[in-house]
Amino acid sequence: MDQSPFPEIAHLHETFTEGLDLDCGAHLAQIDIAYRTYGTLNADRSNAVLVCHALTGDQYVAETHPLTGKPAWWGAMVGAGKPVDTDRYFVICSNVLGGCMGSTGPRSRSDQNVGEPWGTLFPPVTIQDMVRAQKKLIDRLGISRLFAVIGGSMGGMQALAWASLFPESVFAAVPVATAAHHSAQNIAFHEVGRQAIFADPDFHGGRYWAHGVIPARGLAVARMTAHITYLSEAALTRKFGRRLQGGDVLSPILFGERFAVESYLEHQGSSFVRRFDANSYLCITRAMDFFDLAADHGGSLGAAFRGSKTRFLLVSFSSDWLFPTAESRTIARALNQAAANVSFVEIVSDKGHDAFLLDEPDFHRTIAGFLGGAAEAAGLA
Amino acid sequence: MDQSPFPEIAHLHETFTEGLDLDCGAHLAQIDIAYRTYGTLNADRSNAVLVCHALTGDQYVAETHPLTGKPAWWGAMVGAGKPVDTDRYFVICSNVLGGCMGSTGPRSRSDQNVGEPWGTLFPPVTIQDMVRAQKKLIDRLGISRLFAVIGGSMGGMQALAWASLFPESVFAAVPVATAAHHSAQNIAFHEVGRQAIFADPDFHGGRYWAHGVIPARGLAVARMTAHITYLSEAALTRKFGRRLQGGDVLSPILFGERFAVESYLEHQGSSFVRRFDANSYLCITRAMDFFDLAADHGGSLGAAFRGSKTRFLLVSFSSDWLFPTAESRTIARALNQAAANVSFVEIVSDKGHDAFLLDEPDFHRTIAGFLGGAAEAAGLA
Missing domain, CATH: 1.10.1740.110 (Rna Polymerase Sigma Factor; Chain: A)
Structure with a gap:
């Protein structure tokens, strides 16, 4: 069991020496963002899809995990011939800020105490901070606009935050099994x-x-x-x-x-x-708990997306009681109020919240269809 | 904080030196059942109501708790002029077998190791074992038939077990916010x-x-x-x-x-x-998990109540997701199959499972009405 705060494995990463200003007011002096890519970026750099992972996920979305030996966590969704088709799209997945798979987080060397990891002194990060860190990575990769951002659960929160913070950089957004705020029960x-x-x-x-x-x-x-x-x-x-x-x-x-x-x-x-x-x-978990897009916009969720040209597909699962369909419906209503382009599909499944990670043919067909249509609209070959 | 296994406070109790055979095959050599009563037993001993408590409840159903100083846990339901009216009924509430408020349980002196409490060596008890212990207490009090058995959550499981084990001894049963088996999620x-x-x-x-x-x-x-x-x-x-x-x-x-x-x-x-x-x-918690009335009757819940003359009132609460209305409906169906006398009421409330302990006027009126009608049918003055 790895108890070392500075593990030996070298995850592919980019370092940003300018650091990052956080929502809480703290400044991280330097950040690393670990990531993986799949497929090929096309000549005009217009076919990139960012996959955002959930609470305990990581960047190994479409390959065997090098540490655990477990299969790709979204192998049914991302890969050659899959709904997020790596023969067609350039797929990027990065470990979130605050994570423990190579991106800067509590296990990283502290800015303040030389040689010590941050531990609980790591400043609190928000979903928006995670997205700003991802934006740095995307910029570094030379991509000015993502064809799509997709994610389930906390990954869906990131997709929503991307569309809200950087609307010009997101052609299509697919928040799955998620909510615009974390409920009291959650x-x-x-x-x-x-x-x-x-x-x-x-x-x-x-x-x-x-x-x-x-x-x-x-x-x-x-x-x-x-x-x-x-x-x-x-x-x-x-x-x-x-x-x-x-x-x-x-x-x-x-x-x-x-x-x-x-x-x-x-x-x-x-x-x-x-x-x-x-x-x-x-x-x-703290970042998820603090997520509340409406509160960040004077209590109006619609205001978070005003003027957005992003195409949205919202997906919920009928038996998901952690992020129930009503939460997606609330987002759909807000997007409608903001005159945004939004589709909303509830997938009938009895597998609960986990369904987004499992073999759900209807869900996969829905994603493939939406991305296909969006690709046409975006002029992707 | 009381850490002693043999606390000083003397809870009112009865001792049964013949002990108790348990469902698991073990025999307890001697058991104590701690209890409280409220109101007066009438001349023909026909007005007794047994209140069964939930997981963390105790016998102090209608009075301030002598140890914690907290108000009666079901003060809104049991007392003078309340739905379970102590001016009319003789109310008994006992601490369950396995409990820690004076009845024999893991904190009692072990049969096997002199001077030691049972601890985790206390044999597993079932809801039915709890009910058999209560039956001994009722017999000791000289009561051959209870006018009613009422309880919520695990108390409702006991009410169901009473009606199943001792149908002749239960004129009316009121299982509230409960189920005939504990679900996988629970x-x-x-x-x-x-x-x-x-x-x-x-x-x-x-x-x-x-x-x-x-x-x-x-x-x-x-x-x-x-x-x-x-x-x-x-x-x-x-x-x-x-x-x-x-x-x-x-x-x-x-x-x-x-x-x-x-x-x-x-x-x-x-x-x-x-x-x-x-x-x-x-x-x-283990006793609740093992509760499965249908399994105990060859898979047929109806068989648990065949030929029952007990009058049942089942109550569920619309926002209870721990013991949802569907569970009560299942019991109602089984009772109908067994040709039993059953009423079923779903109370609209947004307070969840806890509603059964709270100030819910519709719920209280329902209980008062049912008990009043049953009292008339039982020939209680």
Whole structure:
């Protein structure tokens, strides 16, 4: 298990020595943004698609993860012949600011204490800060306008922020299974996870690297809680129902038998802690909680998109209770008020929030169709 | 904070020296059941109402709690002139088997290790075991038939189990905001709570009393998680929305400001650990998870109530997502199949599962009306 704050693996990245001004007023003196690309940028640099990852995602959207050995996290969506077709588009995916897969975050060397990682002293970042960092990367790659920005969950928040902050740089935006603000319930679930991390004695106030440990138990509980919110009741029942692992007989020992769902959640928790940094989890959940596009525009979500020429496709999933369809409908209404070009599709699925990552043919056809139409309108060959 | 396994306070209780055979096959050599009564038993002992408490409830249903000083947990429902009218009915409420307020549970002296509390070696109990223990208490009080059994959440599970196990002893049953089995999602939320307790180094494998500590942080996280599931999104939003405690300005320190919802959840968690035993929490959540009346009757819920003469009133709340209306509807269908006498009311409320404990006039009128009609049919003066 990697407990080092400065891991050895060299993720492909760009360094920006001018740093970044953050929404909170702090200034990062220098930032790294780790990223991957797939496909080929065309001659007029007009076929770039930025994929934004979710809370615990990373830049390895369309290839096996070099650290975990896990398959591409959105392999069904991004690749040759896939809806986000790498034979046609130049796909970019970067690790978010605050992340732990090579981009500047709590695990990076602090600006303030030489040789020490930031830990919990890393300044809070917003979804907009993440997007401004991505904009620097896009500029560095010589791309002035993205053909599309697409992402699910927190990735969808970034897609919305891109369209709001840099409307001229986004031809099409596809926010999936997301919302323009984080609900009280979602904040509460995040807070439970954070409290579990704080409660772990191996957290050491965020300086766990100095003790050669990680707050694995707290982080696992956080992940387990979050994981429940990613699944629908139907998906949980289908996967596990109430099956006991060792048969259906109640043993006279209190924890002598287990429900299948428990072992699964425990596995989810413990595999997660090996790949994700606890301080990044704190930082990124916080960024999601603070996201509120309407509040940033005097209480009017429409104002966030006024005059936008971006083409929007909003997608929700019928059984997603973390980012329910009503949230996408609210965004669609605001975009309509702003006279923006918007399509909205609710995909019928019983897989919950997780559906955006899974094999959902209707969803994939919808994305492929929308991007195809937009490509034609954009004059892509 | 009481860390002693054998607390000093003497809860009113009855002792059953014959012990109790449990569903798991274990036998408890002797059990205590702590209880409270309100009102007066009539001459023919026909006006007794048993109130069954929920997961973290206790026997102090209609009076200030002697340990916490908190008001009666169901003061709006039970008392003089209230729907469960103590001027008319003799109300009994007992602490469940496995509890920590005077009834035999993990904190009691072990049958096996003299002078030691059971801890996690306490045998697993079922909802039916709790009901069999209550039946002993009712017998001891000289009551052969209860006029009514009423309870919400896990209390509703007990009401269902009473009607199934002892149909001749229950004239009317009122299961509120409950289900005939615990769903995969509910099991998963419980499991997160249990894992948080296990992860607390102060848990010491359940022998925390020997170390003079309690797993307060783990138990608080468990309580926080559960608390979210008790509230609707609307209730959370109304109570807290996204309000920051110190204004709306993002500070440059990661946890320099707090959402109101976070402080509330933290308070919920930390006040809870002062009154509830962690091993009891493990034991009772487990009992709920194992509850599955249909499975106990060859897969047929109707079979659990075949030939029942009990009058049922089922109540659900429209915004309860922990025990949604569909669960009550399933029970109503099964009761109809069993040709039982059943009424079913969904109360429109946006307060979530918690609504059953709150000031809901429609709910209270429904209960008062049903009990009044049943009292007439039972020939109560």
